[in-house]
Amino acid sequence: MAELTLTTFVTLDGVMQAPGGPMEDTTGGFRHGGWTVPYWDADFGRLVDERFRPVTGFLLGRRTYEIFAGYWPHQKDPDNVVAARLNGCPKWVVSTTLTPERAHWQGTTVISSDVPDAVAGLKADVPGEIQIHGSGRLAQSLMAEGLIDEYRLYVFPVVIGDGRRLFGEGAVPTGFQLVGTETTSKDVVLHTYRPAGPAAFGSY
Numbered sequence: 596m597a598e599l600t601l602t603t604f605v606t607l608d609g610v611m612q613a614p615g616g617p618m619e620d621t622t623g624g625f626r627h628g629g630w631t632v633p634y635w636d637a638d639f640g641r642l643v644d645e646r647f648r649p650v651t652g653f654l655l656g657r658r659t660y661e662i663f664a665g666y667w668p669h670q671k672d673p674d675n676v677v678a679a680r681l682n683g684c685p686k687w688v689v690s691t692t693l694t695p696e697r698a699h700w701q702g703t704t705v706i707s708s709d710v711p712d713a714v715a716g717l718k719a720d721v722p723g724e725i726q727i728h729g730s731g732r733l734a735q736s737l738m739a740e741g742l743i744d745e746y747r748l749y750v751f752p753v754v755i756g757d758g759r760r761l762f763g764e765g766a767v768p769t770g771f772q773l774v775g776t777e778t779t780s781k782d783v784v785l786h787t788y789r790p791a792g793p794a795a796f797g798s799y
Contacts, residue, residue: 597721599654599714599737600745602646602728603761604631607750610758611731614751619662620759627755634751638779644676646747650684651723654714656730657690663728664700687717689733711740718742731759739767746771746788768794 604614613619613628620628655663663681670678686703695705706713714737717725727734727743737743748761775787 597651597718597723597725598744599718599725599742600727600747601734601737601743602726602747602749603731603734604729604749604751605761606630606753606755606758608754608756609760609762610755611729611761612758614729615662620658622759623757625758627758630753630755631751634753634779634781634783636779636781639781639783642749642777642779642785647677647680647726649724650680650726652684652717652721652725653681653686654717654725654727654730654733655686655688656733657688657693659729660686660688660690660693660698660700660703664698664703668700685721687713689730710736711742714740714742731761734761735763735766738769741767741790744789745774746786746790748786748788750784750786752782770794 603611605611610627610630612622612625614631615629616632617626617628667678667681670682672678682701684702686700687706688698688703689706689710691707693705698705710733727737734743770791770793771788772791773786774789775785777785779785
């Protein structure tokens with residue numbers, strides 16, 4: 596049975612929208628895309644490579660899939676861990692608008708309905724680790740179903756002020772256990788969490 600993991604870049608104020616470039620996602624008039632770029636270095640690349648090595652498949656939302664599919668199939672360096680895994684492993688993209696004919700990246704299957712059941716089936720049938728990257732709306736829907744086994748949050752030392760957040764209004768109250776922390780030379784902190792049941796409440 597596969598572990599389903601979520602990897603997301605977030606700001607200190609929890610924004611996950613458009614980490615990679617100004618025009619990556621301007622939904623809602625977002626003007627601050629590309630906020631991760633000043634913090635990338637060899638140290639960060641090492642962390643990313645380490646997390647990509649054990650993957651056996653990828654589960655992506657449509658927007659993230661199309662961003663990845665526009666770039667990674669053209670990266671042919673066999674020593675590039677991220678490219679090798681993304682191009683060589685099976686990919687499932689969740690979308691009601693993307694047709695199989697347009698999902699031309701090798702190894703892609705489109706999931707267009709019964710998403711929770713389909714993802715539960717993947718977890719039962721696929722060995723190893725299925726990774727979600729970005730894919731905010733998909734991640735939020737799977738969080739609500741309790742299907743994500745591990746959260747890998749790369750927290751960048753920057754505040755944006757607006758934009759789409761991973762844990763937005765309506766998130767299911769949940770407790771987490773911190774199982775790992777690593778810091779890069781540019782102060783990006785990778786927090787690894789596993790769900791620990793419903794959130795607990797009390798008073799002082």
